[in-house]
Amino acid sequence: MGRHSSSALLEVDDVIVKFGGVTAVNRATFSAHRGQITGLIGPNGAGKTTCFNVITGLQKPTSGRVRYQDRDVTRWPVHRRAKHGVGRTFQRLEAFGSLTVRDNVRVARDIHGGPLAWVRPSGRSALEIDVLLDRVGIGQYADERADSIPTGTARLLELARALACNPQLLLLDEPSSGLDESETDAFGDLLKDLAAEGAAILMVEHDMDLVMAVCDDIHVLDFGQIIASGTPADIRTDPVVQRAYLGYAEVDHSGDEEIDHTTELGVVS
Numbered sequence: 001m002g003r004h005s006s007s008a009l010l011e012v013d014d015v016i017v018k019f020g021g022v023t024a025v026n027r028a029t030f031s032a033h034r035g036q037i038t039g040l041i042g043p044n045g046a047g048k049t050t051c052f053n054v055i056t057g058l059q060k061p062t063s064g065r066v067r068y069q070d071r072d073v074t075r076w077p078v079h080r081r082a083k084h085g086v087g088r089t090f091q092r093l094e095a096f097g098s099l100t101v102r103d104n105v106r107v108a109r110d111i112h113g114g115p116l117a118w119v120r121p122s123g124r125s126a127l128e129i130d131v132l133l134d135r136v137g138i139g140q141y142a143d144e145r146a147d148s149i150p151t152g153t154a155r156l157l158e159l160a161r162a163l164a165c166n167p168q169l170l171l172l173d174e175p176s177s178g179l180d181e182s183e184t185d186a187f188g189d190l191l192k193d194l195a196a197e198g199a200a201i202l203m204v205e206h207d208m209d210l211v212m213a214v215c216d217d218i219h220v221l222d223f224g225q226i227i228a229s230g231t232p233a234d235i236r237t238d239p240v241v242q243r244a245y246l247g248y249a250e251v252d253h254s255g256d257e258e259i260d261h262t263t264e265l266g267v268v269s
């Protein structure tokens, strides 16, 4: 358990997801708490995105349960979970390319707000959108088309679109890819602020420096199974995690170099 102790906002309980003969998630049990940042890490294909899909309702589990706000939401459709505060960003960028950055956030908020949001006077809420864009650090792009902005900025736009729906549980899939070092630092600070305001953040992320710097708790998936859970310090030194990552070295054929993922985790000097 992490720095704070609080009851779980989200509980994934013994979830199995099978795609034909492939077991993508294998008896995964983990939780996310209000006011905390929880990391979900593991090698490519470990089942992280599938877990996100189960939590948001895009993927029905073969077995197991999802509890959210003390209710069993396993059979709830995506929109009902979203309505109750489950927000998400995707690994693949989802913004409308022909709309401006500002309008992308406006549309996300209006869709979330339902029919009444379309007839609401927009003066104050337009200002709120600009405040939100400034908060995630992309205010200067407000009038740019979404398909003309750099990838890192587009990732921050995804975050702004998710935040426009006032999520209580925020799922972030590879949020820092495309961000440079200083943008990543600012992003980490923003995540900590959001958690301090009470959000529960669950993050899939390959940047281990960021994961280790901001997460209260980390769950490690390997071949669909949670092989370790704990604080960053626990995870760094966990022999099971070290073994899993030690077994995960691959050859980068473009540069003929072996990439040792243990260094990404910071478990090997």
Ligand SMILES: Nc1ncnc2c1ncn2[C@@H]1O[C@H](COP(=O)(O)OP(=O)(O)OP(=O)(O)O)[C@@H](O)[C@H]1O
Pocket (backbone or CB within 6 Å): 019, 022, 023, 024, 042, 043, 044, 045, 046, 047, 048, 049, 050, 051
């Ligand atoms: N719709 C699907 N049909 C069949 N197999 C799938 C499907 N979605 C995922 N898989 C398989 O399930 C396993 C877990 O995939 P998943 O995308 O959840 O992993 P991941 O940890 O998110 O990987 P990455 O880090 O590469 O995004 C993989 O073997 C993948 O090929």
